[in-house]
Amino acid sequence: MTAILQALADGAVIAKRNVIKIKRVPEVLMFVLISPIMFVLLFAYVFGNSIDIPGGSYREFLIAGIFAQTVVFGATFTGAGLAEDMQKGIIDRFRALPMSRAAVLIGRTASDVVYNVLSLLIMALTGLAVGWRANAGFVSAVAGFLLLLLFAYAFSWVMGYVGLLVPTPEVINNASFVVIFPLTFVANTFVPAENLPTPLRVFAEWNPISAVTQAARELFGNIPPGTPEPTVWPLQNPVAYSLLWVVAIIAVFAPLAVRRYRKMANRR
Amino acid sequence: MGICHTGSVDWALTRDGEGVHIIEVSGLVKRYKNVTALAGLDLAVPKGTILGLLGPNGAGKTTAVSILTTLIEADEGSAFVDGIDVAAEPGRVRERIGLSGQYAAVDQDLTGFENLDMIGRLYRLGKRRARERARELLSVFDLTEAADRSVKTYSGGMRRRLDLAGALVARPPILFLDEPTTGLDPRSRIDLWGVIRELVAEGATLLLTTQYLEEADRLADDIVVIDHGRGIAHGTADELKEMIGGxxxxxxxxxxxxxxxxxxxxxxxxxxxxxxxxxxxxxxxxxxxxxxxxxxxxxxxxxxxxxxxxxxxxRPTLDDVFLSLTGHAAEESEVSA
Missing domain, CATH: 3.30.70.100 (Alpha-Beta Plaits)
Structure with a gap:
């Protein structure tokens, strides 16, 4: 118990440090905020008129997908931040301190939630500007955002682990691109999954990102009336399925990442 | 005490009756894929003294410090810090040591104060004491004026001083300084030497690695010359200089x-x-x-x-030491580990 409290206390110190860094390096924040705006606008205006959603508008369909993709990509910051700390030698300093071995990871994953909160806020505002509405009420919409944040938090443990494995921060961006892009595209994020060829469709149906997107759509009230009911369990119970993944990802990747942190060989 | 010129350094002979060794290392081996970074290193540092670990790049200095500060694990051999087995109880070792590295490990985006305050919190000094200690150290290291500027704006010497201050936050009794002055201009180097000497005057035990014979000469009570991961000689600075001709x-x-x-x-x-x-x-x-x-x-x-x-x-340099000890000049290994 004390070990957990200490890990949280130390993690809070690290998180505070990371948040200070977000403020000091506003260039990073600019990109974090501009790219989601760009995504919303590009998809809304480029694809918005050429993709038909029966009974609804593509823009409404699209927004939850963009939210999901963007927050999952946000996990890249976790990996890049850790890789950079490692490269700059500050992780060595932390590792020689009598602090919790989980604190650097706890602090990093926590502070990266700030990025996702900000980018969701910006995207929601941009979405509202291009005609998106949350139709299921305020509480339900908040639940939708919370689910997105929770899933993103879990995913940042994955990238945190990867960040401790790679030799330089630059590798992280490429690695995350290769992993996250297919994961967020072979899903129901941008097109309805039922139109995909069978192998891709099955992958998309069981892809947790589809479930998160589906859950957000439901909670935002963005499923047009008359849309056929999903035929697979994950999409019938998207909130439960998403939460299962959140638990599973953290249960696997948090211990892996902490173990990696413990055993890390310094590179000099 | 004579100069031991063999592969293994027998401290027991020279240090008899001088009390407890606060750092004690024997037969330390660390191998990386293609290189043996440490090939059976022995060290012993009596309480309240400075040991200078002198050697060229790639000799194994940083590897030795990394093992003693729990950053990496040795493949063979044993290391005790303050009587605690580094491999068995790394957590207890961390409570007693301060580390200042070759590449000033301070956060560039934070201010000097924020860096030290953070370290104090991570040593669990508590909010108030962490702040007080940060201010105190900034003043000791002549950084008060720069305290609230981001470290990015600091000169190399200021960063090193801040890094050293970071190692002292919790007043650890044992300090490891890995090439504290490498890359500094002569003026900053001399300043830093002054600070380091004061530390030990206050009773700390210090292990210092360096590539400069002059630095080891100025600071260390004892010097171990290290080459290819093992000690090839030890003695006082005078003894070494006598041997290489001064x-x-x-x-x-x-x-x-x-x-x-x-x-x-x-x-x-x-x-x-x-x-x-x-x-x-x-x-x-x-x-x-x-x-x-x-x-x-x-x-x-x-x-x-x-x-x-x-x-x-x-005046003799590290090269001269190596020339006289090994018959070859100090050469950098292909891998700096």
Missing amino acids: ERIEVTTPDHSQIDDARSVLAEFAVGDMRMDPKHGTLVVPITGGAPVLTRALRALDSAGIEISDVGLR
Whole structure:
């Protein structure tokens, strides 16, 4: 118990440090905020008129997908931040301190939630500007955002682990691109999954990102009336399925990442 | 205490009866894929003293410090810090040590104060004490004015001082300084030496790695020369210098026939065997007494009518130590580990 409290206390110190860094390096924040705006606008205006959603508008369909993709990509910051700390030698300093071995990871994953909160806020505002509405009420919409944040938090443990494995921060961006892009595209994020060829469709149906997107759509009230009911369990119970993944990802990747942190060989 | 010239350094012989060793390392081995970074290193540091670990890049200095500070694990051998087995109880070791690395590990985006405050919190000093300690150290290290500026704006010397301050936040009794002055200008180096000497005056035990014989000479009570992952000699700075000949005058004459005349003129200044450096046709005369002796030597040469084309006063460097210990100059290993 004390070990957990200490890990949280130390993690809070690290998180505070990371948040200070977000403020000091506003260039990073600019990109974090501009790219989601760009995504919303590009998809809304480029694809918005050429993709038909029966009974609804593509823009409404699209927004939850963009939210999901963007927050999952946000996990890249976790990996890049850790890789950079490692490269700059500050992780060595932390590792020689009598602090919790989980604190650097706890602090990093926590502070990266700030990025996702900000980018969701910006995207929601941009979405509202291009005609998106949350139709299921305020509480339900908040639940939708919370689910997105929770899933993103879990995913940042994955990238945190990867960040401790790679030799330089630059590798992280490429690695995350290769992993996250297919994961967020072979899903129901941008097109309805039922139109995909069978192998891709099955992958998309069981892809947790589809479930998160589906859950957000439901909670935002963005499923047009008359849309056929999903035929697979994950999409019938998207909130439960998403939460299962959140638990599973953290249960696997948090211990892996902490173990990696413990055993890390310094590179000099 | 004599200079041990073999692969294994037997401290028991030289340190008998001087009490507890606060750092004790024996047979430490660390291998990376293609290189053996440490090949059986032995060290022993009595309480309240400074040990200088002297060697070229890639000799294994940083690897040794990394093992002692729990950053990496050794493949073989044992290491005890304050009587605690580093491999078995790394957490307890961390509570007793401070580490300041070769690459100033402070956060560039934070201010000096924020860096030290953060470290204090991570040592669990509590909010107030962490702040007080940060202010205190900033003042000790002459960084008060820069306290609230981001470290990015600091000079190299300021960063090193801040990094060193970071190691001292919790007043650890044992300090590891890995090449604290590498890359600093001479002025900042001398400043930092002053700070380090004060630390030990306050009772800390210190293990310092360096590539500079002069630095080890100025700071360390004992020096272990390390090459290819093992200690090849140990002794005090004076003992090492005695062994490698200390200061010397190097003289070159335009006409080779005059070298012998020069040799007989300079014999009265020599404190050891004079030798010829065949590569440069240079006469090397070991002396003590520095520049005044050089001046007298030059006068003597002049009044004997010996013409010289080049002359210099040389002080021993790490290269000289290596040359005399190993017969080869200090060379960097291909992998710096």
